Amino acid sequence: MLAKSARLTESGDFARATKSGIRYSSTNFVGYLYLTALDQPARAGLIISKTVGSSVARHRLARKIRHCIFNHYNQLPNGSLMVIRGLNNSADADCKSEIETVVAQLFRKSKERAVSQ
Numbered sequence: 001m002l003a004k005s006a007r008l009t010e011s012g013d014f015a016r017a018t019k020s021g022i023r024y025s026s027t028n029f030v031g032y033l034y035l036t037a038l039d040q041p042a043r044a045g046l047i048i049s050k051t052v053g054s055s056v057a058r059h060r061l062a063r064k065i066r067h068c069i070f071n072h073y074n075q076l077p078n079g080s081l082m083v084i085r086g087l088n089n090s091a092d093a094d095c096k097s098e099i100e101t102v103v104a105q106l107f108r109k110s111k112e113r114a115v116s117q
Contacts, residue, residue, distance in 0.1 A: 014083060032084075033107075042080045043082070044084075
């Protein structure tokens with residue numbers, strides 16, 4: 001479980017990450033990573049719409065995603081905001097491998113962007 005200080009809770013942070021951040025899409029998930037120069041801990045959040053399924057299915061998916069994010073949280077740069085969005089059929093997806101791919105691709109893209117700037 002992510003610590004309270006590691007969670008995205010404000011709508012402005014979600015909007016900043018999803019509109020201005022680096023994006024990577026897979027079959028069942030979309031990942032966003034917004035990098036800042038702030039000296040704050042990184043924060044992560046989830047967006048899971050009702051089209052994913054029932055409340056039970058959405059919460060089950062959220063727990064799986066949080067578990068996968070926890071394994072990569074320490075690798076996030078300071079001040080960054082990461083958001084994972086579950087798409088319509090993601091309740092039945094293999095979360096572990098797909099989330100790890102999404103996070104790895106976000107890290108790769110962020111490093112490419114840092115080198116090019």
